[in-house]
Amino acid sequence: MSEAIRTTCAYCGVGCGVAASVTGERTVAIAGDPDHPANRGRLCSKGTHLGETVGLEGRLLHPEIGRKRARWDKALDLVAKRFRDTIAQHGPDSIAFYVSGQLLTEDYYVANKLMKGFIGSANIDTNSRLCMSSAVAGHMRAFGEDVVPASYDDLDAADLIILVGSNTAWCHPVVYQRIMAARAARGTKLVVVDPRRTETCEDADLHLAIRPGTDVALFNGLLAHCRETGLIDQAYLSRSVDVPDDFWDGLGEGSDLWSVARTCDVQAADLRRFFDLFAANPRTVTMFSQGVNQSLRGTDQVNAITNVHLATGRIGKPGAAPFSITGQPNAMGGREVGGLASTLAAHMDFAAEHVARVGRFWGTQSVAIKPGLKAVDLFRSIGEGRIKALWVMATNPAVSMPDAGAVREALAACPFVVVSDCIADTDTSRFAHVKLPAAGWGEKDGTVTNSERVISRQRQLFALPGEARPDWWIIKEVGRRMGWVGEFAYDRPVDIYREHARLSAYQNDGKRLFDIGNHGAISNPDYAAMAPWRWGGAPFADGRFSTLSGRAKLVPLKQAPLQAPLSRWPMTLNTGRYRDQWHTMTRTGLSPKLSTHRREPLVDIHPDDAEALTVAEGDLVRVSTPQGESVFRATLNDGQRQGEIFTPIHWTDQQSTGGRTGLLPRSLVDPHSGQPGFKSTPAKIERLSVEWRGFLITREEPGPIKALWATRARVPQGWLFELAGNGDPARLVRQLLPKGEHVETSDAARGQMRHAVVRDGTLRAALYLSRTGSLPARDWLIGQLASAEAPSAIELLAVRPATPAPDRGAIVCVCFDVGMKTITAAIAAQALTSVEAVGAALSAGTNCGSCRPAIQRLIGTVKETAHG
Ligand code: SF4
Numbered sequence: 091m092s093e094a095i096r097t098t099c100a101y102c103g104v105g106c107g108v109a110a111s112v113t114g115e116r117t118v119a120i121a122g123d124p125d126h127p128a129n130r131g132r133l134c135s136k137g138t139h140l141g142e143t144v145g146l147e148g149r150l151l152h153p154e155i156g157r158k159r160a161r162w163d164k165a166l167d168l169v170a171k172r173f174r175d176t177i178a179q180h181g182p183d184s185i186a187f188y189v190s191g192q193l194l195t196e197d198y199y200v201a202n203k204l205m206k207g208f209i210g211s212a213n214i215d216t217n218s219r220l221c222m223s224s225a226v227a228g229h230m231r232a233f234g235e236d237v238v239p240a241s242y243d244d245l246d247a248a249d250l251i252i253l254v255g256s257n258t259a260w261c262h263p264v265v266y267q268r269i270m271a272a273r274a275a276r277g278t279k280l281v282v283v284d285p286r287r288t289e290t291c292e293d294a295d296l297h298l299a300i301r302p303g304t305d306v307a308l309f310n311g312l313l314a315h316c317r318e319t320g321l322i323d324q325a326y327l328s329r330s331v332d333v334p335d336d337f338w339d340g341l342g343e344g345s346d347l348w349s350v351a352r353t354c355d356v357q358a359a360d361l362r363r364f365f366d367l368f369a370a371n372p373r374t375v376t377m378f379s380q381g382v383n384q385s386l387r388g389t390d391q392v393n394a395i396t397n398v399h400l401a402t403g404r405i406g407k408p409g410a411a412p413f414s415i416t417g418q419p420n421a422m423g424g425r426e427v428g429g430l431a432s433t434l435a436a437h438m439d440f441a442a443e444h445v446a447r448v449g450r451f452w453g454t455q456s457v458a459i460k461p462g463l464k465a466v467d468l469f470r471s472i473g474e475g476r477i478k479a480l481w482v483m484a485t486n487p488a489v490s491m492p493d494a495g496a497v498r499e500a501l502a503a504c505p506f507v508v509v510s511d512c513i514a515d516t517d518t519s520r521f522a523h524v525k526l527p528a529a530g531w532g533e534k535d536g537t538v539t540n541s542e543r544v545i546s547r548q549r550q551l552f553a554l555p556g557e558a559r560p561d562w563w564i565i566k567e568v569g570r571r572m573g574w575v576g577e578f579a580y581d582r583p584v585d586i587y588r589e590h591a592r593l594s595a596y597q598n599d600g601k602r603l604f605d606i607g608n609h610g611a612i613s614n615p616d617y618a619a620m621a622p623w624r625w626g627g628a629p630f631a632d633g634r635f636s637t638l639s640g641r642a643k644l645v646p647l648k649q650a651p652l653q654a655p656l657s658r659w660p661m662t663l664n665t666g667r668y669r670d671q672w673h674t675m676t677r678t679g680l681s682p683k684l685s686t687h688r689r690e691p692l693v694d695i696h697p698d699d700a701e702a703l704t705v706a707e708g709d710l711v712r713v714s715t716p717q718g719e720s721v722f723r724a725t726l727n728d729g730q731r732q733g734e735i736f737t738p739i740h741w742t743d744q745q746s747t748g749g750r751t752g753l754l755p756r757s758l759v760d761p762h763s764g765q766p767g768f769k770s771t772p773a774k775i776e777r778l779s780v781e782w783r784g785f786l787i788t789r790e791e792p793g794p795i796k797a798l799w800a801t802r803a804r805v806p807q808g809w810l811f812e813l814a815g816n817g818d819p820a821r822l823v824r825q826l827l828p829k830g831e832h833v834e835t836s837d838a839a840r841g842q843m844r845h846a847v848v849r850d851g852t853l854r855a856a857l858y859l860s861r862t863g864s865l866p867a868r869d870w871l872i873g874q875l876a877s878a879e880a881p882s883a884i885e886l887l888a889v890r891p892a893t894p895a896p897d898r899g900a901i902v903c904v905c906f907d908v909g910m911k912t913i914t915a916a917i918a919a920q921a922l923t924s925v926e927a928v929g930a931a932l933s934a935g936t937n938c939g940s941c942r943p944a945i946q947r948l949i950g951t952v953k954e955t956a957h958g
Contacts, residue, residue, distance in 0.1 A: 092111055092112040092113075093111070094109035094110060094111045094121070095109070095110050095111070095112070095549050095551055096108070096109060096110075096123050096125075096126075096547070096549065097110055097532075097547065097548050097549040097551065098126075098419065098538055098540075098546045098547070098548045099133065099136070099137040099140065099419065100140060100143075100192075100419060100531035100672075100677065101136045101137065101419060101672045101678075102136075102261065102262055102416075102417060102418070102419065102672075103191075103262070103415060103416030103417055103418055103419060103421055103422070103540055103541040104128055104129065104262050104263075104264045104265050104415075104540060104541065105128045105419060105538060105539070105540020105541065105542075105544060105546060106122060106123070106126060106128050106129035106132070106133055106134075106137055106264055107122065107123030107125065107126020107127075107128060107129055107546060107622065108120060108121070108122065108123055108133065108137060108140065109121045109122065109123045109124075110140075110532070110551050112551050112552070115552075116144055116145055116146060116552060116555075117141065117144070118140075118141045118144055118532065118551055118552075119141060120133070120137070120138060120139075120140045120141045121133070122137070125621075126546070126622055127242070127243075127544060127622055127624075128242060128264070128540055128542065128544060128546075128622070129264045132264045132267055132268075132938070132939065133264065133938055134263035134264050134267075134938045134939070134940045135263070135669065135670050135683070135684060135687070135904050135905065135938045135940040135941075136263075136670060136672060136678060136684065136940075137264075137938070138905060138937065138938045139681045139683045139684050139904070140531070142680060142681035142682065142683060142684070143531075143677040143678065143680045143681055144530075144531070144532050144551075144552070145680070146555055146556075147680060148513055148514055148515065148676070148680070149512060149513065149514060149527075149530070149555060149556070149558070150511060150512060150513060150514040150519075150525055150527040150528075150558070151514075151527055151555055151556025151557060151558060152527055152556055152557045153165035153166075153524070153525065153526050153527060153557065154522075154524065154525040155168060155523070155524050156523060160524075162557060162559070162567075165524055165526060166526075166564075166567050166568055166571055167571060168524060169481070169508050169524055169526075169568050169571075170568050170571030170572045171571075172479055172506045173185055173209070173479055173568070173572060174572055174573075176478050176479045176505075176506065177209065180478055182209050182210040182211035182213075182458075183211045183213055183462075183476075183477075184476065184477055184478045184479065185205075185209055185211060185213060185477070185478075185479050185480075185481075186211075186213040186214070186215075186462075186463065186468050186471075186472070186477045186479075186480050186481070187201055187204075187205050187213070187214040187215075187480075187481045187482075187483065188214075188215060188216070188217070188465065188468065188469075188480065188481070188482045188483070188485065188487060189201050189214060189215070189216045189217070189424070189429060189482075189483045189484065189485065190216060190217050190218075190418070190483055190484040190485035191216060191217060191218045191221070191416070191417070191418025191419065191420050191421035191424055192418060192419065192420065192484045192485065193420060193423075193424070193429075193483060193484055193561055194420060194423070194534055194535075194536030194537060194538060194548055194561070194562075194583070195420060195423035195424075195426065195427060195536060195537045195538060195539065195545075195587070195590065196536040196537065196562045196583040196586040196587055196590070197483075197536065197560070197561035197562045197565065198216075198420070198423055198424050198427045198429045199427040199435075199562075199586050199589070199590045200561075200562045200565045200566050200569070200578065200580070200586060201214060201429070201483065201561075201565050202214060202427050202428050202429055202435060203435070203452060203569075203577075203578075204565055204566075204568070204569045204572075204574075204578070205458075205462075206428065206434060206435065206448075206457060206458045206462075207448065207449075207452045207454050207456065207457050207458075207577075208452075208454055208456055208569065208572070208574050208577060209456075209572075210456035210457070210458055211458050211462055212431050212432075212434075212440070212458035212460065212461050212462030213431065213462035213463050213468060213477065214429065214431060214462060215429075215430060215431040215462065215463065215464055215465045215468050216421075216424050216429045216430060216465075216485075217418070217465070217485045217487070217490060218416070218417075218418060218421040218424050218425070218429070218430065219430060219431075219464055219465040219466075219763075219764060219765060220384070220465065220490060220491070220765065220766060220768070221380060221383065221384070221416065221417040221418060221421060221765075222379075222383050222414060222416050222417065222421055222765075223383070223388075223430060223432075223464075223760075223763040223764060223765040224382070224383040224384075224385070224388030224389045224391070224392050224760050224762070224763040224765045225238075225378075225382075225383055225392050225414035225416075226425060226430065226432075226433075226763065227388075227389040227392070227432075227760075227762040227763035228388075228389050228391075228392025228393045228395075228396060228414075228763075229392070229396075229414070231389070231393055231643065231645050231762070232393055232396040232397075232400065232642055232643055232644075232645060233396075233630070233635045233636055233637070233642055234635050234636035234637030234638070234642070234643075235437055235602055235603055235604070235635075235636030236425055236433075236437060237543075237603050237604070237626060237629050237630075237636065238413065238414055238422075238541065238542065238543060238629075239405055239406060239411045239412065239413075239629040239630050240375060240377075240411035240412070240413035240542065241542040241543070241544075241624060242265065242268060242542050243408070244375050244408060244409050244410070244411050244413065245265070245268055245269055245272055245278075245375060245377075246268070246272050246276075246409075247373060247408040247409030248272070248278055248371075248373045248374060248375040248409040248410070249276075249278060249279065249371040249372070249373040249374070249409065250278065250279045250280075250281070250367055250368065250370075250371035250373065250374045250375075251269055251272075251278055251279070251280050251281070251374075251375050251376075251377060252281045252282075252283065252368075252374065252375070252376040252377070253269075253280070253281070253282045253283065253284070253290060253294075253377050253378075254283040254284070254305065254376060254377070254378040254381065254382050254395065255283065255284060255305070255378055255379060255380060255381015255382040255383075255391075255769075256282075256284070256290065256377060256378060256379040256380070256381060256382075256415065257284065257286070257288040257289070257290050257666065257667070258290045258377070258379075258415075259288065259289040259290040259292070259669075259940075259942075259943040260288065260289060260290070260667060260668065260669040260940075261379065261380075261417070261666075261667050261669075262379070262415055262541075263669070263938070263939065263940045265377075265415065266290065266943075267939045267942070270293065270942070273293070279295050279367050279371060280293065280294045280295050280296075281294060281295060281296045281297075281298065281364055281367060282294045282296070282297045282298070283298045283300055283305070283308065284297070284298075284299065284300075284381055285299055285300060285301065285302045285381075285664065285731050285734060286299070286664065286694075286729055286730060286731070286734075286736060287299060287728075287729030287730075288729065289669075289943035289944055289946075289947065290943065291729075292943040292946040292947050292950075293943065293946055295367070296360060296363055296364060296367065298354070298356050298360060298361070298364060299355075299356065299731060300354040300355065300356055301353070301354055301355040301652065301731075302385075302662060302664065302734065302769055302770045303385060303386070303387065303650070303652065303769075303770055304353050304354040304355070304649065304652070305382060305385075305387075305391040305394055305395075306387060306390050306391055306394045306647050306648070306649045306650070307344065307345075307349075307350050307353040307354055307649035308350060308354050308394075309391075309394035309395055309397065309398050310341055310344075310345045310350075310394060310397075310647060310648075310649065311345045311346075311347065311349075311350030311354075311361070311365075312364070312365060312368060312398055313341060313345070313394075313397055313398050313401055314341055314342065314345035314346070315347070315365045315368075315369075316368070316369075316398070316401065316402055317338065317341075317401075319369060321368075321369055321402050322401050322402060323401065323402055323403030325403075326400075326403035326633070327400075327401065327403075329633050330400075330630075330633040330634070330635070330640075330641055330642060331400050331401070331641055331642045331643065331644060332639065332641045332642070332643045332644070333644050334643075334644065334646055336646065337644050337646050340646045340648065341646075344649065347361055347362060347365075353649060353652070355731075372402075372404060372410065373404075373407070373408070373409035373410050374399075374404050374409075374410055375409065375410065375411055375412075375413050376395050376398070376399065376411075376412050376413065377413040377414075377415055378391075378392070378395060378412070378413070378414055378415070379414070379415050379416075379417065380417065380666065380768070380769075381769060382395070383414075383763075383765055384765060384766065384767060384768040384769050385760065385765075385767050385769055385770070386650075386758055386759070386760055386767035386770070387650050387760060388760040388762075388763055388765050388767070389760050389761075389762035389763045389765075390645075390647050390650075390762075392412075392414070393645040393647060394647055395412045396412050396642075396645075397644050397645060397647070399411065399412045400642050400644060401644060405630055406628065406629065406630035406631040406632070406633065407631070413541075414541070415541045416540075416541045419538050419540070420538040420539060422538075422539035422540060422541065422543065423537065423538050423539040423545075425437075426539060426590075426594070426604055427590060430464075431461055431462035431463055431464050431465075431468070431764075432461045432462075432464065432764070433461075434448055434457075434458075435448050435593060436448075436590075436593045436594040436596075436602070436604060437594075437602045437603075437604040438602070439461075440458070440459060440460055440461055442459075445457050445458075445459050447596065447597055448593070451592075451593050451596050452577065453577065454577070463477075464759070464764030465487075465491065465764065465766075466491070466492065466757045466759050466764060466766055467764070469487065469491060469496070469497045469500050470496075470500070470757070472500040472501070472503070472504050473496060473497075473499060473500035473503060475503070477504070478504070478505045478506065479504070479505065479506040479507075479508075480501075480504050480506070480507050480508070481508040481509075481510070482507070482508070482509045482510075482511075482518055482522075483509075483510050483511075483528070483561060483565075484510065484511060484512075484528060484561065485518075486516050486517060486518045486673070486674040486676070486742070487501075487518055488501060488516070488517040488518040488520075488521065488752075489516075489517050489518070489674045489742045489743075489750070489752050490673065490674060490739065490752055491752060491757075491766075492717075492752065492755035492756060492757045492758075492766040492768060493717045493718070493753070493755065493756060493757040494718075494750070494752035494753050495717065495718045495753050496717070496757065497752075498517075498521070501518065501521035502521055504521070506523055506524075507521050507522050507523050507524075508522060508523065508524045508525075508526065509521075509522035509524075509525050509526070510525075510526035510527075510528045510561060510564055511525070511526075511527075511528055512527065512528050512529065512530035512558065513676045515744065516674070516676060516742070516744070517674070517742050517743050517744065526559075526564050527556060527557055527558040527559065528558060528559065528560070528561050528564065529554055529558050529559060529560045529561070530558070530677075531548075531677070532550070532551040532552050533550055533551070533552050533553075533554050533555070533558065533560075534548055534550065534560055534561075535548070535549060535550040535560070535582075535583050536548055536560075536562070536583040536586075536587070537583075537587060537620075539625075542624065543624050543625050543626050544622050544623065544624045545606070545620075545622065545623055545624070545625060546622040547617075547620050547622075560583070562580065562583060562586055565578075566578040566579075566580050582614075583617075584612065584614050584617040584618075587609065587612070587617060588609070588610055588611065588612060588617075590606075591606045591607055591608070591609040591610040591612070592607060592610035594606045594607055595607020595610060601636070602636060603626045603629055603636055604625065604626065605625075606625050630642075653772075655733060655772070656772050658772075658774070659715065659716065659772030659773055659774050660733065660774060661699070661733055661734065661735050661772070661773045661774055661775055662733060662734045662735070662770050662771070662772065662773065663713065663715060663734075663735055663736075663737065663754055663755070663770070663771040663772075663773035664734055664735070664736045664737075664768075664769050664770065665736070665737055665738070665739050665751050665754075665755065665768050665769065666736065666738065666739065667738065667739060667740070668687065668688045668738045668740060669687055669688075669940055670684040670685075670686075670687035670688065670904060670940070671684065671687075671688070671738070671740040672740075673739070673740065674740060674742050675740045675741070675742065675744075675745055678740075679740075679744075679745060679803075679804060680804055681804060682804045682805050682806045683904045683905075684904065685803040685804045685805065685810075686900075686901035686904050686907075687901065687904055688738070689801075689803040689810065689812070690723050690746075690749070690801045690803070690812055691722050691723070691737065691738050691740070691741040691746060691748070691749025691751070691801065692722060692723050692724070692725040692737075692738070693711060693713055693722035693723070693724055693725070693735050693736065693737050693775065694725055694727040694729075694730050694735060694736040694737075695711075695724055695725070695726060695727065695730060695735050695775065696726070696727065696728060696730040696731065696732045696733075696734070697726045697727075697728055698732055699730075699732055699733065699735075699775075700724065700726050703775060703776065703777060704777055705724050705726075705775070705777045706724070706726075707724065707725060707726050708723060708724065708725075708863075709723070709724045709777050709778070710722070710723055710724070710748075710777070710778040710780055710798070710799055710814055711723075711724045711775050711776060711777050711778060712775070712776050712778055713735065713737060713754060713773055713774075713775050714754075714773065714774050714775075714776075715754045715755070715756070715771050715772065715773045715774075716756070716772070717753060717754055717755065717756060717757075717771075718750075718753035718754055719753070719754075720748045720749060720750040720751065720753050720754065721747070721748030721749070721778065721798070721799055722737055722748060722749055723799075723812075724775075724777075735773065735775060737749070737751045737754070738751060739751050739752065741801070744802075745801060745802050746800065746801035746802065747795075747797065747798070747799055747800045747801070748799060748801070749801060754771055754773065755767070755768050755771045756771055778798070779816075780798060780799070780814040780815060780816060781815070781816045781817065781861060782814065782815060782816075782819045782841070782859055782860060782861050783812075783813065783814045783859070783860055783863050783865060784812075784813040784814070784819060784822070784857065784858055784859035784860060784865065785810060785811060785812050785813060785857075785858055785865060785868060786809075786810070786811040786813060786822075786826055786855065786856070786857045787805065787808065787809070787810050787811075787855065787856045787868065787871050787872055787875060788808050788809055788811070788826070788827075788828070788854070788855035788856075788875075789807055789808040789828075789853075789854050789855065789875055790808075790828055790854070790855070791809055792811075792825070792826045793825075795811065795813065795822075795825070795826065796825070797813050797814065797815040797822070798814055798815040798816060799812070799813060799814035799815065800812070800813050805872045805875065806872070806873075806875065806876045807875040807876040808872075808875045810868060810872060811826075813859075819843070819859045820843070822857060822859070823843070823845055823857060826855070826857055827845060827847050827855050827857055828847055828849070828854050828855055829847075829849070830847040830848055830849030830854050830855075831847065831848045831849065832845060832846070832847055833845070833846050833847075833848065833883040833886055833887060834846070834887075835887045840860075840861075840862065840864075841860060841861025841862050842858075842859070842860050842861070842862075842864075843857075843858070843859045843860075844856075844857075844858050844859075844886075844887050844889075845857045845858075846883075846886040846887065848880040848886075851878075851879055851880060852877070852878065852879065852880050853871075853874045853875055853877065853880040853881070853886070856871055856886065858889070866889035866890075867889070867897055869897075869898065869909075870889065870890060870891065870895065871886075871889055874886075896911070896912070897909075897911055898910075898911055898912045899911030899912065899914075902934060902941050902944050902945065902948070903932075903933075903934035903935055903937075903941045903945075904940075904941070905936075905937035905938055905941075906932070906933045906934055906936075906937065908932050908933070908934035910948065912932065913928060913932060913934055913945060913948050914948055914951070914952055916928065916931050916932055917948060917949055917952040918952050918956070922949065923949065923953075924949070925942050925945045925946055925949070928945050928948075928949070929945075
C-alpha cells in the first residue's frame with residue numbers, strides 16, 4: 091500500500107479531503123483526510139465507497155471518429171478544422187462549449203480562455219447553470235460580486251441554522267453531520283424550510299413545509315417582522331447598505347403573519363415560532379441550495395434571504411451569513427474562471443473595461459464583448475440550427491437538461507458534436523461525431539474550490555489508462571491546432587494555475603475580492619504540496635462590498651402570483667437527488683454498496699393522492715408532463731405535500747427503461763440567472779397495469795431487455811434487474827439466461843416461474859417471474875452470485891438456504907450492511923432510544939454517518955408503534 095495521497099472527493103460541493111492509499115494497479119483504500127478543513131476526516135457513503143468506482147469498466151480509452159477508433163492527432167485535427175471552418179462560414183457564435191462542474195479549475199480556465207478569448211464568443215456554459223446560477227445572480231445583485239460570505243466554521247459558531255430548499259442530510263451529508271455535531275455540542279437551533287419532509291427534518295426544531303415557490307413571501311414576512319420588532323440594524327444599513335427609497339413601503343403589503351402563513355400554506359403558530367427563533371438568535375446562518383436556486387424566481391428567492399441578513403446586520407460576522415452551498419465538486423472553481431456564459435473571467439463581466447483588461451492579459455483582441463447563451467438557450471439554438479458545432483465536456487445533457495427530449499433532438503440535428511468524457515457510452519455521447527477520452531477521478535491533477543471557497547488539490551493516484559488524457563491537455567491541443575500555439579503553451583496544470591492566479595490579481599486594486607495573486611508565481615513543488623486554503627478571508631467583515639460604492643444593496647421583491655393547479659396537469663413535480671447516487675450514475679452506479687440504498691427510481695406520492703388515483707405501494711405509474719413521460723415505481727410518502735410528487739434525477743437510458751426525470755421538466759428559466767425551474771412542473775400520474783413482475787440476478791449483463799419496465803442495479807459480482815410487463819414472460823427465459831445447467835420450477839396456479847443457471851459449480855443467473863406480483867426477497871440470492879459454490883437446486887428454487895437467515899430488510903447502513911428490519915428489531919428488543927445506542931448495538935451509522943437520519947426516523951417509528 092502506498093503512502094496516503096491527499097486529494098479531494100469526486101462528488102459534491104462540500105469538497106471533502108480524501109486520504110487515498112493506492113493498493114494495486116487500479117485499487118485504492120479510501121479514508122477521510124483528518125486535516126482537511128471541510129470534513130476533518132469524515133466522509134459520507136459516496137466518498138467512502140469511491141474505491142469501488144475506479145475500475146476501467148465502461149471507460150472510453152481511445153479517441154473515436156464516427157464510432158471507430160482513431161489516432162489522437164487525427165481526432166484533434168478534425169475537431170480544430172471543423173471549428174475553424176464553422177467559424178469561417180458562420181461566425182464565432184455558431185460554436186458552443188457545454189462544460190461541467192466536474193472539470194478541475196485548470197481545465198475550466200483553458201476552456202473558457204479558448205472560447206471567450208480566442209474563438210471570440212461567450213457561448214460556453216456549464217452544467218452549474220442548472221444548479222447554482224441563481225445564487226451567482228443573487229450575490230451579484232446584493233454584493234456586487236459572486237462571493238459566498240460564509241464558511242463551514244460559521245456552522246460551528248451559529249446559534250440558529252436555517253436550511254432552505256436543501257435536503258442536506260442526503261445531498262451534503264458531511265455538512266449535515268457537522269450541523270448535528272454543533273447541535274449536540276452547543277444546542278444550535280435548526281429550522282428546515284422545505285415543501286418535503288425529508289431526512290434532514292428528522293432532528294430539526296421546526297420544519298416549515300411551505301408551498302413551493304413561496305420563499306419570497308416567507309423571507310419578506312420575516313423581514314417585515316424584524317422591522318416591527320426593532321431587529322433592523324439601522325447603523326449597519328447606514329454604513330454599508332443601499333436601501334431603495336420605496337423598499338420598506340413595498341415590503342408591507344401581504345407581509346403580515348397571517349397573510350404569509352396563508353401564502354406559504356403553513357400554520358401561523360409555526361411561522362411565529364420561526365420568527366421568534368430568528369429574533370432570539372442573532373448568530374444565524376441561512377444555508378440554501380437547489381430548492382431555492384432551481385426555481386423560476388430563484389434569484390429573487392436568493393435575494394429575499396440576502397435582504398434579511400443585510401437588514402439585520404447578520405453578515406460578515408462569525409456564525410452569521412447567508413450561505414449558498416453548491417452541488418458539484420468544482421462549481422465554485424468554474425465561477426472563479428468565468429465558466430458561465432454570463433461572466434468573463436476572474437469575477438469580471440462584459441463591461442468594456444473588463445473585456446479590455448482580460449484582452450490585455452491574454453494578449454488578444456478577440457475577447458467576447460457580450461454574454462453568451464445560457465444552457466437552455468444554448469441547446470434551443472442548436473435545435474434551431476444557429477449553433478452548428480458543439481463540444482460537451484464531462485457532462486450528460488441528454489439526461490440532465492430540462493425537456494431532455496428536445497435536447498436529444500437538438501443533439502441529433504447538430505452538424506458536429508464532440509464529447510470528451512471518461513465514460514464510453516452515455517446518453518449524450520451516442521450523438522457524438524468525435525469522442526475524446528478524458529482522464530477520470532484518480533487520474534487528474536489540479537485544483538477544485540468547494541462551497542466555502544477552499545481551494546484544494548485533486549491529485550493523481552493512477553497512471554492514465556489507455557490513451558486517456560487530462561481535459562486541459564485536450565483543450566489546449568485543439569487551441570494550438572486552431573492557430574494559437576503560444577497562447578496555449580501549457581505543459582502541466584501548475585502553468586495554468588499560475589496564469590489563473592495572476593489574472594485574478596491583474597489590475598484588480600482591491601476591486602474584486604477574488605484575488606489569488608499570492609499564487610501567481612507558485613513554484614512547482616509548492617503547487618504539488620499545496621495544502622487546502624480559503625481565498626477571500628472573512629468577506630464583508632469590514633462592512634465593505636464589491637460594488638462601485640462599496641455598499642451592498644437591498645433588492646425590492648414581491649411574491650409572484652401562484653399558479654393554480656391545471657385541470658389536465660393537477661400534480662406538481664419536484665425533482666432532486668438520492669443519498670447514494672451522483673448525477674447520471676456513471677460512477678456511483680458502478681458501486682454495489684451504493685446501489686443498495688435505492689435500487690430503482692421511485693416516484694414519491696402522498697398516500698391520499700395515491701388512494702385517489704388507486705395507486706398502491708410498489709405499483710408502476712406513468713408520470714407525464716406536457717414535455718414528456720416516463721415510468722417509475724410508486725412509493726407512498728406522507729412527507730410529500732398533497733398534490734406534489736418527487737422523482738430522482740439520476741437514471742439514464744443505460745440504467746432503466748423508465749425513471750427518466752429529465753424528460754419531464756419545462757425549459758422555463760429564471761429571468762435573471764437563466765436557471766431552469768426544475769422544482770415545479772405541472773404533471774399527472776396514472777397507474778399502469780402489468781400482467782407480470784420479476785427480477786433477474788446475473789453475473790453477465792444481458793443484451794437489451796424488451797419489457798415495459800426494466801431497471802438495472804450493480805450487485806457484488808453482477809447485476810440485479812427489476813422487470814415488469816405484459817404478455818407471456820416465458821420468452822425472457824430464452825432471451826436473458828446464459829448457457830449452463832438450468833434448474834426450474836413453475837406453478838401455473840400461482841402464476842410463478844423460477845429459473846436458475848449453474849455453471850462450473852457457481853450460480854450464473856436466476857430469473858423469477860410472478861403474475862401475482864408476489865416475489866421473494868433478493869438479498870440472499872444476490873449473495874450467492876459471489877459465492878464459490880452454488881446453493882442446491884432446492885435452495886435456489888425456494889430462494890432461501892436450508893437454514894434460513896433472518897430477513898434484514900432494505901439496507902439502511904451501506905457501510906456495515908445493516909437492514910431496516912435488523913435495526914427496528916434491535917430498537918424494539920433492546921429499547922434503544924438514540925442513534926448512538928443503535929450504533930453501539932449494530933455498528934450502523936458509525937462510519938460515514940449518512941444513514942443516521944434514517945436510523946433516527948426508525949427510532950421514532952418504533953416509538954410511535956409502541957405507543958400507538
Ligand atoms: S459530503 Fe460526501 S459526496 Fe460530498 S464531498 Fe464529502 S464525501 Fe464527497
